[in-house]
Every structure is written in structure tokens, then in C-alpha cells.
Amino acid sequence: MxxxxxxxxxxxxxxxxxxxxxxxxxxxxxxxxxxxxxxxxxxxxxxxxxxxxxEALLAAVLEERDRVNGELFFTGFDATADGLDYFSRLARLVEHNATVPELVSLYAVLSVEAADPAHPAHTYFVDRYTHIRRDIRDALEELHARGLVRPGTSIAGAESDLIALIDGLQVQWLLDPTSVDMGARFRQRLSEMLLVEVP
Amino acid sequence: MxxxxxxxxxxxxxxxxxxxxxxxxxxxxxxxxxxxxxxxxxxxxxxxxxxxxxEALLAAVLEERDRVNGELFFTGFDATADGLDYFSRLARLVEHNATVPELVSLYAVLSVEAADPAHPAHTYFVDRYTHIRRDIRDALEELHARGLVRPGTSIAGAESDLIALIDGLQVQWLLDPTSVDMGARFRQRLSEMLLVEVP
Known part of the structure; x- marks a missing residue:
């Protein structure tokens, strides 16, 4: 080859x-x-x-983007062992996204298009969200076990909300980059849920 | 004619x-x-x-969808006068959305496509988000003035988060309707922010 x-x-x-x-x-x-x-x-x-x-080209595009994000932000993470570290990586990824509009657009366009079960990236995106929800849930449970979740904050189901917040802010930001600071909003939400500051 | x-x-x-x-x-x-x-x-x-x-057909589609949602959920609302009533309408719309996947898909697809300033619905969507954020902000401020926002809840900027939550939950729900209950998550978030139950 x-x-x-x-x-x-x-x-x-x-x-x-x-x-x-x-x-x-x-x-x-x-x-x-x-x-x-x-x-x-x-x-x-x-x-x-x-x-x-x-289809092969689409698979290569998604694989390459995951590889780059993985290397930049998620090498060696373990959400079950250190939830704060996981959220720190995720918050930095959200901040980084504001510098790569084309990449944000790629995921926004494909994730919606892939809702169709016949789309070649359908399984990829279903699995992707399943994994992200699991990682966020692991991180929240680890922080909860350490007593670092703010009293009155329900973490059950919050993994769906947090990934929804990231995705939804992207929609507003792609339409008008001056309308919202994605990284600041995400960190604000984490600060409302946690008793400890996310580095 | x-x-x-x-x-x-x-x-x-x-x-x-x-x-x-x-x-x-x-x-x-x-x-x-x-x-x-x-x-x-x-x-x-x-x-x-x-x-x-x-373009004319797209304008008619958006106008018709807004007319139907307006009639079903938003006739005569005034977020500045009754924030609880506004959130009640919005929560019922989110619940209703789970019965009309095609309509949810329409807005999800078009809002992302319309991020391109050359798209004929670009201005429509920029304006749409501006109006929704203003209505949510009005509703939160009205509830805050009545002492109905939970202490410790920051309402500054929360309008972006709430509409992002709705949009982002839709992405997960369109990919896999069993993955998330959009109406329940939205009501849960409101219950965390407010001291009063949203009817």
C-alpha cells in the first residue's frame, strides 16, 4: 500500500x-x-x-478527528478514578472548540444528519454519545463519592444534560459567535454543580 | 391569487x-x-x-411551523409578566416535541445548516435565538424579582444554557429516542433553578 x-x-x-x-x-x-x-x-x-x-472517507475523517482530540485532551484519562481531572479535560476541550469552528460544524452537521439509521455514521454517533454519557456519569459519581458535588444537585441523568449543554451552546455559537462564550458557560455550570473549582 | x-x-x-x-x-x-x-x-x-x-418555500415552512407552535403553546404569553406561565408553556412544548420527531429534525437540521451566513434562513435563526434568549431571560428575571429563583442559582447567562439544553437533548433523542426523556430532563433542570414547581 x-x-x-x-x-x-x-x-x-x-x-x-x-x-x-x-x-x-x-x-x-x-x-x-x-x-x-x-x-x-x-x-x-x-x-x-x-x-x-x-463511507470509507467519512470513517477516516471521524477516526482522524477522534485521534487528534484524544491526543490533545484525553490521553490516559480515567473518569472513574479522577472526576475532576476528567471535567478539566472536557472544559479545556470546550474552550479549544471556540478556536476550531470548522470542526465544531463538522460534528454538529454530522450528528444531526446521522439521526437517520441508514446514515453510515449512525452507529458511530449513537456509540459516541453512549460513551460520553458514561464517562460523565463516572466522573460525577467519583466526585459525589468524594463529597465534592454541591448539596441539592441531582447527578442522576445529569450526564445527558451536560453533553446537551455543550452541543446546544455550539448551535448558538455557530449561528453567532458573539452570542455566547461556550467555555465560560460550561465552567459556570460545573461550578454550580461542584464544590471544587475545575482546573 | x-x-x-x-x-x-x-x-x-x-x-x-x-x-x-x-x-x-x-x-x-x-x-x-x-x-x-x-x-x-x-x-x-x-x-x-x-x-x-x-427560498420562498423555506420561508413558508418556517412561518407555518411558527404559527402552529404559537397557536398551540404561546398565544398571549408575556414572559415579563408571568415567568412561571412562560416556563410552563416551554416545558409543554418540549414534551410535545417528543411526539413530533420530524418537526424536531426540521429545526435541528436547518439551525445547523443555517450557521452559514449565505443560507437563506440564517437571519431567521439568528433572530429566533435572540428572541428565545430574551424571553427566557425575561421569565427568569420576573421569577427572581418574586423571590422564586433558588438561592445560589445564577440567572445571568442562564438563558443560553436553557435553550442549549433543549437543543442538545434533541440531538441525543433524534439519534436514539430511548436514550433520554427530553421533557423530564428539562423539568428537572427548572426544578433545580426554581423554588416553585412549573405546572
Whole structure:
């Protein structure tokens, strides 16, 4: 596979980058392989060599974005062992998102489009939310066990609310970046729930 | 205008219904006028008679949805005069949404697509969020003035959080309706913020 050689790897990365930008702006369904090939200056045959189908390209885009976010924010985390550390990573991710509107748009567009069970990323997004809810629940339970959750705060089901808050703030922020400070709102919410400041 | 006669009005309503379903499933950009005409059994000329452009059809869809939700939930409300009444209407709307997935999908798809300033519904959605945030802020301030906001609850900026919660829960619910009870979560959040139960 030429993808193993530097030139092939670089070309592959350029295609993933172009596809990511296209999916973020027009969605997966509306994106054309011909246009993506043109955007990164490869032939349709060259594109097919790396990604025989649009589904394969979508999978590569999501895998790459998860890899980057994982390396930047979630290497070695364990929400069951240190809930505060987990929320600190999550809060920094929300703050970082305000610097990468295209990436925020990518997830916002795809997650809604993928509600259709026939969408190739449907299972990916269902699983993604299941995992994030579990991590947030683990973190809240760990903090609760240490007596760090504010009295009167119900943590049952709060994992859905916190991820909803992040997603919903993104909708307002994408429409008008001056309308809301996503990182500040998320930290404010955490400070209302916890007795300890999130670093 | 034939739209003033019963038959023309009925035909127009059928077109708006078909367009709403199409926008909800594939988005505005991806929807074709030819397909919408076919979906409701009118000719392309017949469609053009009622809606000369796709933009005009989108405007009619949004206007119709706002009219129905307005009639069902928001006739005669005044958030500045009775915040509890406003939240009661909003909570009932969130509960109602769980019975109309197509409508929830319509707003979720369009609001994200409309982040692009060139999208014909961009201004509509920016204004929509501005108005909803103002109404929620008015309602919270009215309740705060009556001493009905729970001590320790910061209402500054909470209008962005509450609408984000509603929008974000929709993303999870559209992906997997069994994953979250939108109405219950929204009422739970209100109960954490307020000293009075929302009817």
C-alpha cells in the first residue's frame, strides 16, 4: 500500500482534510467525491486509490478527528478514578472548540444528519454519545463519592444534560459567535454543580 | 391569487407539508424542488405557481411551523409578566416535541445548516435565538424579582444554557429516542433553578 510511504500518507492526510472541510460545510450526503478530489488536487482515480467509497472517507475523517482530540485532551484519562481531572479535560476541550469552528460544524452537521439509521455514521454517533454519557456519569459519581458535588444537585441523568449543554451552546455559537462564550458557560455550570473549582 | 380559494389553499398546505418533510430529512440545500413537487403530486409548474423559488418555500415552512407552535403553546404569553406561565408553556412544548420527531429534525437540521451566513434562513435563526434568549431571560428575571429563583442559582447567562439544553437533548433523542426523556430532563433542570414547581 502506497499509504505506508511518506508521499502516500501526506496525500491521504490532504484528502481527509479536504473531506472534513466539505462535510463540515455541506454535510456528508451533499458532499461529492468529485468535488473533494478537486479541492485537494487529486484525480478521481487517485482519490479512489485511498478511499474506494465515500463511507470509507467519512470513517477516516471521524477516526482522524477522534485521534487528534484524544491526543490533545484525553490521553490516559480515567473518569472513574479522577472526576475532576476528567471535567478539566472536557472544559479545556470546550474552550479549544471556540478556536476550531470548522470542526465544531463538522460534528454538529454530522450528528444531526446521522439521526437517520441508514446514515453510515449512525452507529458511530449513537456509540459516541453512549460513551460520553458514561464517562460523565463516572466522573460525577467519583466526585459525589468524594463529597465534592454541591448539596441539592441531582447527578442522576445529569450526564445527558451536560453533553446537551455543550452541543446546544455550539448551535448558538455557530449561528453567532458573539452570542455566547461556550467555555465560560460550561465552567459556570460545573461550578454550580461542584464544590471544587475545575482546573 | 388562487391561493385565496379553498382548493388553492389546500394545495399550498400540501406543498408546505411535503417540503417540511423533505427539509427535515435531507436539509434545505439537499432538497430538490422537483422531488418536493413529486412528493405531493403537483407539477413543477404547479409548484412554481405557489412558490416561485425554494427560498420562498423555506420561508413558508418556517412561518407555518411558527404559527402552529404559537397557536398551540404561546398565544398571549408575556414572559415579563408571568415567568412561571412562560416556563410552563416551554416545558409543554418540549414534551410535545417528543411526539413530533420530524418537526424536531426540521429545526435541528436547518439551525445547523443555517450557521452559514449565505443560507437563506440564517437571519431567521439568528433572530429566533435572540428572541428565545430574551424571553427566557425575561421569565427568569420576573421569577427572581418574586423571590422564586433558588438561592445560589445564577440567572445571568442562564438563558443560553436553557435553550442549549433543549437543543442538545434533541440531538441525543433524534439519534436514539430511548436514550433520554427530553421533557423530564428539562423539568428537572427548572426544578433545580426554581423554588416553585412549573405546572
Amino acid at each position: 502506497s499509504a505506508g510511504y511518506p508521499k502516500g500518507r501526506r496525500r491521504r492526510a490532504e484528502i481527509v482534510e479536504a473531506a472534513s472541510a466539505k462535510f463540515a460545510s455541506v454535510g456528508y450526503r451533499n458532499a461529492s467525491m468529485v468535488q473533494i478530489a478537486a479541492d485537494c488536487g487529486v484525480s478521481r482515480m487517485g482519490l479512489a486509490h485511498h478511499f474506494p467509497t465515500k | 388562487s391561493a385565496g380559494y379553498p382548493k388553492g389553499r389546500r394545495r399550498r398546505a400540501e406543498i408546505v407539508e411535503a417540503a417540511s418533510a423533505k427539509f427535515a430529512s435531507v436539509g434545505y440545500r439537499n432538497a430538490s424542488m422537483v422531488q418536493i413537487a413529486a412528493d405531493c403530486g403537483v407539477s413543477r409548474m404547479g409548484l412554481a405557481h405557489h412558490f416561485p423559488t425554494k
